Amino acid sequence: MTIEIVLLCIVSFFAGFIDSIVGGGGLLQTPAMLIILPQYPIATLFGTTKIPSISGTSFAAFRYSRHVRINVRLLAFIITAAFCGAILGAYCISIIDSSAIKPVILALLVATGIYTYSKKNFGLHEEKNHSALRQVITGLIFGFVIGFYDGLIGPGTGTFLILAFISFLGYDFLHSSAYAKYVNVATNLAAIIYFAGTNHILYQFAIPMAIFNLAGSFLGTRLALLRGNRFIRIFFLVVVFGTILRFAYDVFFKG
Incomplete structure (x- = not known):
């Protein structure tokens, strides 16, 4: 068991580093859990990853809040929607075949990568021309959808949140990353409540992983700022390219 904890802690450190900058730490952490601890149910492994994820993400949110101005009212609406979506997604993990969703996500990621690469100014400047009401409605919609995805599948949630804040609300990368961390804390908390209530968390792995995830988050947020x-x-x-590879493998090669 010692070697498993050491390996997972190393992975969790790099996951925290990546996640604190642009999200996507789950792309490392979730597959590592599945490979290193194959004897446990998938729901238990998913639940366990939420503890280190919320520790690193919470620290990153705190760090960003000291340097980035946050629209608290808008954020509160989005967090509420994401929390509800994540609870529903965590519940649906047992009744929905996530493999049916992955081809759609793959196509979205490819389009995102091409658009971001070709549009050199994408996410580099703030361009907010929306009314307060439109921002709230838009935030409620993508908050719930991405929250549902986080509860159901998980990996890449932070990346999707950053993309949503840039594409739909016009924030730059730095502000989008800050907002995404707060929303991701809410979705992780919702999943933890559900998985803890159904005894799907391995605390002997989750707690040491959380410490290393937080350390990686410290380094990542410092570098990003x-x-x-x-x-x-x-x-x-x-990270988008890595996410594409991951989902392409799941869609085309994984049995």
């Missing part, structure tokens, strides 16, 4: 939007954009593209 120092380097700014252009660095985050490049990192975003790298």
